[in-house]
Amino acid sequence: MPPQRLRIHRAASPPVCRLARGREGLSLEPETAPAGAAVARWAQIQLSVASPYPTVGLSASAGGAMVLSWLPGVVQSIVLPDLSRAFDRRPPGLVEAVGAGRANAALLRADDGWRAVVLPSLGDRLSDLGAGPAAISASAQNIAVHEAGTTMVVPLAGGVSVAEYAGEIDGLAFAGEQLWLSRGGAMAPAEDLHAGTGAPVRRLVGAAGAERVLALTADGDLVRCAPGEPDARWHPVIADVRDISLSDDGAWATLASPSAVAIVRADDGAVAVWVGGASSIALGADRRIVVGGEWGMALIVPVEEST
Numbered sequence: 001m002p003p004q005r006l007r008i009h010r011a012a013s014p015p016v017c018r019l020a021r022g023r024e025g026l027s028l029e030p031e032t033a034p035a036g037a038a039v040a041r042w043a044q045i046q047l048s049v050a051s052p053y054p055t056v057g058l059s060a061s062a063g064g065a066m067v068l069s070w071l072p073g074v075v076q077s078i079v080l081p082d083l084s085r086a087f088d089r090r091p092p093g094l095v096e097a098v099g100a101g102r103a104n105a106a107l108l109r110a111d112d113g114w115r116a117v118v119l120p121s122l123g124d125r126l127s128d129l130g131a132g133p134a135a136i137s138a139s140a141q142n143i144a145v146h147e148a149g150t151t152m153v154v155p156l157a158g159g160v161s162v163a164e165y166a167g168e169i170d171g172l173a174f175a176g177e178q179l180w181l182s183r184g185g186a187m188a189p190a191e192d193l194h195a196g197t198g199a200p201v202r203r204l205v206g207a208a209g210a211e212r213v214l215a216l217t218a219d220g221d222l223v224r225c226a227p228g229e230p231d232a233r234w235h236p237v238i239a240d241v242r243d244i245s246l247s248d249d250g251a252w253a254t255l256a257s258p259s260a261v262a263i264v265r266a267d268d269g270a271v272a273v274w275v276g277g278a279s280s281i282a283l284g285a286d287r288r289i290v291v292g293g294e295w296g297m298a299l300i301v302p303v304e305e306s307t
Contacts, residue, residue, distance in 0.1 A: 004051065004052055005052075005083075006025060006026055006051065006052055006295075006296055006298070007024065007050075008024075008025050008027070008047040008049065008298070009022070009024040009025055009026065009027035009047065010047055011027065011028070011046065012044045012045070012046050012303040013027075013029065013030060013045055013046060014044060015042050015043070015045050015272060015273040015274070016030070016031050016032070016033045016039070016271065016273070016274045017030055017274070017275055017276070018275065018276035018277050019275060019276065019277035019278055019291070019295075019298070020277065025050075026050050026295075026298060028047060028300070031274070033271065033274065034237045034238065034271070034274065037237045037270075037271045037274075038268070038269075038270040038271065039272075040265055040271065040272050041271075042273055042287070042302070043302050043303060044302075044303040045273065045300050045301065045302060045303060046300070047298055047299070048081060048288075048298075048299040048300065048301045049081065049082060049083050049299050050083070050296060050297065050298035051083040051084070051085075051296055051297055051298075052295075052296040053069060053076060053083075053292075053296055054071055054292070054293070054294050054295070055069040055070065055071055055280050055292035055293065055296075055297050056070060056071040056279070056280060057069070057070050057071075057096065057097065057243060058280040058281060058282035058297070059097055059098050059282055060099055060101065060245070060282040060283055060284055061099025061103070061104065061105070061119060062099070062100075062102070062103065062104045062119060063101070063102050063248075063285055064080070064248070064283065064284040064285030064286070065079070065080055065284070065285060066079055066080060066086075066099070066104070067080065067099070067284065067290050068097040068098070068099045068106055068119075069097075069280075069292065069297065070094065070095075070096065070097040072093075072094065073090055073091075073093070073094050074088060074089075074090050074094065075088065075089050075091075075094055075097045075108055076088040077119050077120035077122060078290075079120065080284050080285070080290070080299065081284075081288065081299055081301075083290070083297060083298075083299055086121075087121050089108075089122040091108060091110035091111075091112070091115075092110060092112075093110045093112075094108060094109070094110040095109055097109075098135070098136060099119070100136045100137065100139070100140035101138040101207075101208025102138045102139055102140075102208050102209070102248075103138070103139050103140035104118060104119040104120070104140070105117065105118055105119060105125070105136065105140035105156060106119055106122075106136065107129075107134055107136050107143070108122075109132065112127075112128070113130045113131050113132065114129035114130060114131070115127040115128070116140075116143050116156055125156055125158075126143060126154070126156065126158065129143065129145045130145055131147065132145055132146060132147070133169075133171065133172055134146070134172075135172050135174050135206075136156075136174065137176070137177050138174060138176050138177065138206075138208035138209065140156050141155060141156060141157075141177070142154065142155055142156065142162065142174070142179075143155075144172050144174065144179050146169055146172060149166065149167065149168055150165065150166055150167075151164065151165040151169060151172060151179075151181060151190065152164050153179060163179075163190070165181065165190045165191075165193075167183065167193075169181045169182060169183050170182055170183060170184070170200040170201045171187075171201035171202075171203065171204030171215060172190075172204060173205050173206040174206050175206035175210065175211045175212055175213050175250075176206070176207065176208065176209060176210065176211060178206075180206060180225075182200075182201040184200065185198020185199050185200060185201070185217065187201070187204065187213060187215055187223070187225045188225075198217070199217040199218040199219040199221070200218050201215045201216065201217055201218070202216045202217060203216040203243070203244055204216075205244055205246055206246065207246040207248060207249060207250030208246075208248045209248040209249055210248070210249050210250035211227055211250075212224065212225070212226045212266065213226075213246075214244055214246050214266060216241060216244050220235065220241070221233055221234065221236075222234055222236055222241075222244070222253070222255075222269060224253075224266045224267060226250070232266070232267045232268060234268055234269040236255050236262075236264070237262060237264065237269060237271055237274070238255055238257045238260045238261075238262055238274075240257045240258060240259075241255050241256065242258065243255075243256040243280070244256070245281075245282065246266060247266075247283050250266060251265070251266055251267075252264070252265065252266055253265075253266040253269075254282065254283055256278075256279060256280050256281050257279065258279050259277075259279065260274065260275065260276045260277070260278065260279075261274075261278045261279065261280065261281035261291055262274045262275070262281075263281070263283070263289065273289065273300075275291055275300070277293070278292060278293050279292070279293040279294075280292045280293065280297075287301070287302050288301050289301075
């Protein structure tokens, strides 16, 4: 069956805009840039397709050809560019889904802890991974899980751990295939981590194709780290950031809040795209952007792309 779709108006819009509903359906309406925001704008954008699947969180996977969409109790495999639903799964108490950046695999967190699944079917490969935190490498070859003061790296194919790191942490992420850990505000590859004295990390994410990580700290700042580069710290342009991600090359970051989402430069937070009226976002392949909320989800593309 073809996916059920929401009506959309495909008129071009500046990349600082707001989702609105009107007689012609869902549209992008120009918006004033957030106060004090430096703007590094992309080209004009337009809606391509919209589906009525509500979402709380979005995560890109499979090289940006697919996104995972989740809301409490339900996770869905969504295929681009049609935003069609391939499969869904309903683990009791599901609260999070994280895709592997370059592979058909993901992690799900529910009442019974983390499990690794294959996409699009969402069938188990590894279960009983514990409460975590946990991360999946871009290739999905390895899973990292922290439990009882130890971070273990285990193959998705199963078997014994291939690496272990002692010590409590507050975040972990793969940058490509390199595992990074955070502790007390300090972030580094797992082999080089030393405790810091700054604000703890609320969320740590890595780029699929570059050794770069981005941290959302407890004080609300964003910190970009990469080997051989000074850390870049900046305050986000949208308030109450709930989720973050990095583009494949680590150059761009997504920010999601309850009332707006944005794509910003990872080095300084300069705005490229800002969309009000959405609360979740994922970067797909070819500059395709999936945004969503309680109303459903929509695909936004550069205006020059044929629809």
